[in-house]
Amino acid sequence: xxxxxxxxxxxxxxxxxxxxSDFSHGSSAADIDGDGDIDLWxxxxxxxxxxxxxxxxxxxxxFTIVADIGSPQGTDGCLPEVMARSxxxxxxxFVDANNDGFPDLYVGPLDNFDFSGVRRMAYL
Numbered sequence: 251x252x253x254x255x256x257x258x259x260x261x262x263x264x265x266x267x268x269x270x271s272d273f274s275h276g277s278s279a280a281d282i283d284g285d286g287d288i289d290l291w292x293x294x295x296x297x298x299x300x301x302x303x304x305x306x307x308x309x310x311x312x313f314t315i316v317a318d319i320g321s322p323q324g325t326d327g328c329l330p331e332v333m334a335r336s337x338x339x340x341x342x343x344f345v346d347a348n349n350d351g352f353p354d355l356y357v358g359p360l361d362n363f364d365f366s367g368v369r370r371m372a373y374l
């Protein structure tokens with residue numbers, strides 16, 4: 251849904267998101283390409299057409315899949331090969347783990363995920 255100047259929300263799903271069947275159980279958002287808009291990582295647990303994938307926003311709210319764990323090199327080589335061997339279920343979060351100013355993708359199993367730390371980071 252995108253908001254308009256009148257304060258109303260418009261459903262732009264068909265125009266702005268890839269049309270595929272997936273089994274999503276979470277997502278993480280950050281500006282991964284440094285262009286000022288929010289990009290999305292989508293967590294999928296299997297089923298449907300898509301494994302977990304990374305979508306880049308073109309700045310108008312239109313998202314394109316650039317990489318997924320089924321083909322980790324994607325269109326721009328942004329995911330390491332180890333992502334193709336990962337197995338779920340897992341949770342993700344974007345954090346700046348190495349303090350370089352760029353979001354890093356944390357991928358961890360459900361039983362080891364520290365939600366309290368992510369909540370604290372979200373408010374810093």
